[in-house]
Amino acid sequence: MNEPIPVTRVTDHGTAKLMPDVDRERAWLLTVDGAPQSYVDLDAPEHLEFEYARRLGHVLDTVAEPGRPLDAVHLGGGALTLPRYLAATRPGSRQDVVEFDHGLLELVTGHLPLPADADVSPHAADARDWLAAAPAGSADVLVADVFGGSRVPAHLTSVEYVREAARVLRADGVYLANLADAAPFAFLRSQLATLGTLFAELVLIAEPGMLRGRRFGNAVLVASHRPLDTAALARRTAADAFPARVEHGAALRAFAGDARPVRDADAVPSPEPPEGAFGIG
Numbered sequence: 001m002n003e004p005i006p007v008t009r010v011t012d013h014g015t016a017k018l019m020p021d022v023d024r025e026r027a028w029l030l031t032v033d034g035a036p037q038s039y040v041d042l043d044a045p046e047h048l049e050f051e052y053a054r055r056l057g058h059v060l061d062t063v064a065e066p067g068r069p070l071d072a073v074h075l076g077g078g079a080l081t082l083p084r085y086l087a088a089t090r091p092g093s094r095q096d097v098v099e100f101d102h103g104l105l106e107l108v109t110g111h112l113p114l115p116a117d118a119d120v121s122p123h124a125a126d127a128r129d130w131l132a133a134a135p136a137g138s139a140d141v142l143v144a145d146v147f148g149g150s151r152v153p154a155h156l157t158s159v160e161y162v163r164e165a166a167r168v169l170r171a172d173g174v175y176l177a178n179l180a181d182a183a184p185f186a187f188l189r190s191q192l193a194t195l196g197t198l199f200a201e202l203v204l205i206a207e208p209g210m211l212r213g214r215r216f217g218n219a220v221l222v223a224s225h226r227p228l229d230t231a232a233l234a235r236r237t238a239a240d241a242f243p244a245r246v247e248h249g250a251a252l253r254a255f256a257g258d259a260r261p262v263r264d265a266d267a268v269p270s271p272e273p274p275e276g277a278f279g280i281g
Contacts, residue, residue, distance in 0.1 A: 004028075007111055011103030014149070018079075018111055028112060030079040032104070035150055038079030040112060045084035051242040052178050052218035055205045056143060057085055058236040059222055062229045063141060063174045069093040073139045073168060075127040075156070076146035077101075079108050080120065087118035095120045098130045100146075128155055131164040139168050144177040152179060152270035157190075159197050160264045166198040175199065175223040180270055183213030187270050189259035191221060192252065197261050199223035203230060204247040204255070205237055211245060216273050 004020035014033040021027035027041035027049075039049035048054045060082070064070060069092035074083055077099030086093050095118075099105045102124035114120050123130055127146050142165050146156055155161060165175055175195070181188040188204075195202055203222040210217035222228060230248050237244040247255060 007107070009103065009107050011101050011107060013101045016104050016107055018107070028079065030108070033149065038081045040079040040081045040084060042112060045088040045115070048081065048085060051207065052220060053081055054240055054242060055220045055237060055244055056082060056176055056178060058233060058240070059174070059176050059220065060086060060141065061089065061236065062232045067091070070140040071138065072096070073134070073142045074098065075142070075144045077105055077108065077122065078145065079112055080114060082143055082145070083120045084114065084118065087115060087120065091117070093119065097122045098125050098127050099123070100126055128161055128164065131168055134168045136167050137170050139173055140170060141174050141176065142169055144175070148269070150273050154267040154269045155264070157194065157270070158262045158264045158267040159194055162194055162198050172226050173224070174228070177221045178218055179221060180216065180218050180273060182216035182271065188219055189256050190262050192256040193259040194261045195221060195223040200225055201228055202248065202252055203228055203233065204252055205233070205244050207242065208245050
């Protein structure tokens with residue numbers, strides 16, 4: 001028998017571990033320093049396990065007509081879960097993946113190879129540096145899922161960073177971000193204010209209990225220059241195995257309150273999660 005065994009490697013910025021799922025034959029969990037980072041099923045790349053990944057997937061499903069290829073940029077690589085998902089659900093999509101940890105990128109691409117027909121180009125680079133060199137108007141979607149340890153790096157939270165992201169997106173492009181926070185949501189509100197300096201349309205997707213302040217958790221922010229199909233998004237997230245709320249318009253403006261945009265000079269990382277917030281078991 002050739003049962004898969006866990007793989008552990010010290011990478012550039014932590015200790016990464018790939019652990020096989022005993023319930024799915026070719027599925028793997030990626031952890032970094034003990035915290036779950038990604039889950040991927042090589043035989044079913046359209047399967048998204050983590051709550052936040054499912055919500056990002058719902059957005060990717062609704063930004064264009066079903067099956068239409070997209071030009072995508074992913075900031076943060078992990079196990080390349082969303083690039084695999086987009087390649088499976090929107091064949092022909094051209095994708096760039098930017099991952100700061102070169103050793104992690106080598107581990108994932110070596111042990112969890114991408115499908116041969118997936119047009120995915122991995123880049124070992126700092127997300128903001130890579131964006132600064134990217135062509136203007138070259139992406140339909142930009143997905144930001146970057147964590148240094150368990151926190152979003154400060155330099156990816158500012159107006160200056162958002163300006164680069166907006167430059168790389170096409171006029172009808174959509175920006176997606178996976179963030180984490182807890183009540184009173186100072187970080188999340190500041191990010192809404194920051195994105196609002198460049199984008200007219202904003203959407204927040206999160207688990208209801210998290211929005212009521214009951215726990216620390218992930219939230220997905222979506223930003224665009226054009227109206228988003230929030231009705232379709234709300235239907236998908238409500239029917240999900242992990243239901244979520246979709247906030248937009250006046251309700252989202254009220255949530256953001258008087259939060260101010262973040263500039264490079266005063267940017268800070270996202271809050272440190274409480275112990276055990278994203279642990280296993």
